[in-house]
Amino acid sequence: MNYIKPISKHTGFFVSRQPFTLESGGVLPEVTVAYRTWGRLNRDRSNAVLVCHALTGSADADEWWPGMFGKGCAFDPDHDFVICSNVLGSCYGTTGPLSVNPQSGRHYGPDFPAITIRDMVHLQRLLLDELGIERLRLVVGASLGGMQVLEWGCLYPEKVHALMPMGISGRHSAWCIAQSEAQRSAIMADREWNDGWYDPAHQPKGGLGAARMMAMCTYRSFENFQERFGRKRKDSLLFQAESYLHYQGEKLVRRFDANTYIALTRAMDMHDLGRGRESYEAALDAIRVPVAILSITSDILYPPEEQEELAKLIPDSSIGYLREPYGHDAFLILTDEVSAMVRQFKERIASGNHSAA
Numbered sequence: 001m002n003y004i005k006p007i008s009k010h011t012g013f014f015v016s017r018q019p020f021t022l023e024s025g026g027v028l029p030e031v032t033v034a035y036r037t038w039g040r041l042n043r044d045r046s047n048a049v050l051v052c053h054a055l056t057g058s059a060d061a062d063e064w065w066p067g068m069f070g071k072g073c074a075f076d077p078d079h080d081f082v083i084c085s086n087v088l089g090s091c092y093g094t095t096g097p098l099s100v101n102p103q104s105g106r107h108y109g110p111d112f113p114a115i116t117i118r119d120m121v122h123l124q125r126l127l128l129d130e131l132g133i134e135r136l137r138l139v140v141g142a143s144l145g146g147m148q149v150l151e152w153g154c155l156y157p158e159k160v161h162a163l164m165p166m167g168i169s170g171r172h173s174a175w176c177i178a179q180s181e182a183q184r185s186a187i188m189a190d191r192e193w194n195d196g197w198y199d200p201a202h203q204p205k206g207g208l209g210a211a212r213m214m215a216m217c218t219y220r221s222f223e224n225f226q227e228r229f230g231r232k233r234k235d236s237l238l239f240q241a242e243s244y245l246h247y248q249g250e251k252l253v254r255r256f257d258a259n260t261y262i263a264l265t266r267a268m269d270m271h272d273l274g275r276g277r278e279s280y281e282a283a284l285d286a287i288r289v290p291v292a293i294l295s296i297t298s299d300i301l302y303p304p305e306e307q308e309e310l311a312k313l314i315p316d317s318s319i320g321y322l323r324e325p326y327g328h329d330a331f332l333i334l335t336d337e338v339s340a341m342v343r344q345f346k347e348r349i350a351s352g353n354h355s356a357a
Ligand SMILES: CC(=O)SCCNC(=O)CCNC(=O)[C@H](O)C(C)(C)COP(=O)(O)OP(=O)(O)OC[C@H]1O[C@@H](n2cnc3c(N)ncnc32)[C@H](O)[C@@H]1OP(=O)(O)O
Pocket: 052, 053, 054, 055, 056, 057, 058, 064, 142, 145, 240, 241, 243, 244, 245, 247, 248, 329, 332, 333
């Protein structure tokens, strides 16, 4: 445990009663954002760090990213003012498919409008305005979080000093889109699905669990599964690899929502920094702040070639690697290494020598 003393955190809900217009043209009559902060904003408001979470994460960054918070770690509440907000469309307090639609008086369910990563970032921007933060010292995140980090660089370059995207690409590949659609199809094949109008208390458990099981296979690697489970059995009926996947599927079903899973994976599929801009290359070339890219060599979802492409196209960028065979979720497992990389990048930015690898 890295904490030398309990870290005080603040929990908040920001409610905007203004209509929130989405990239799709859809409008949410009002939006709520669940967020957490750690540490204090300094007098010149220059120590704010935004942490962006991945697909099934929440604002509780110290819970899903333990080892990143504390003295000498990536996020040190004695020095940083750390913010993490639950993304638009999620089910941990921010407006999403489980929220009540003020116009109908019932939860949005499958009527929740299509959202994009840009919508998520615009909403984070509203939260920062509310918190009085004009410029972020750093924006950090992996996977879906990394998509948000990159969009921050495109949408609000004047609002960020530096970016750290991890385990991500600049546009969702055909491979990732296919994985997402297979998972969504598993949910929709569940007899409880009912075109998304399931009772939230009785969601399509089998389908959502199967989706998570498929996803878990893509979050790890051949080598990792082979080394951990091999052909070991739990009992005469079940291999350990099967047992592990069932456990992970059931665990997600207890904490997540099927419509939310669909809305967020669709938003990920829409991720393309070039959409509606001059070109993909021009969008990346326009990111003019220092960017430290983290690449996971065993990631089968976002392979290193994709981060190397980002590094080639973003002018002031450097790239670092996690080389253990844990797969995509390595950013959640190798937290000592990830924390050290974030801390070193922060030091490099502070010294002005940010392009050193
Ligand atoms: C950036 C974000 O926002 S992420 C937010 C969402 N969070 C997540 O997705 C994290 C989900 N958690 C995980 O995937 C993993 O627990 C990690 C990545 C955090 C850690 O990975 P590991 O250290 O390798 O944990 P591991 O995969 O061994 O264990 C996970 C669970 O599987 C269980 N497990 C391991 N092997 C087996 C098996 N053969 N059969 C059944 N269960 C098993 C463990 O007991 C453990 O249970 P617990 O979570 O209730 O403690």
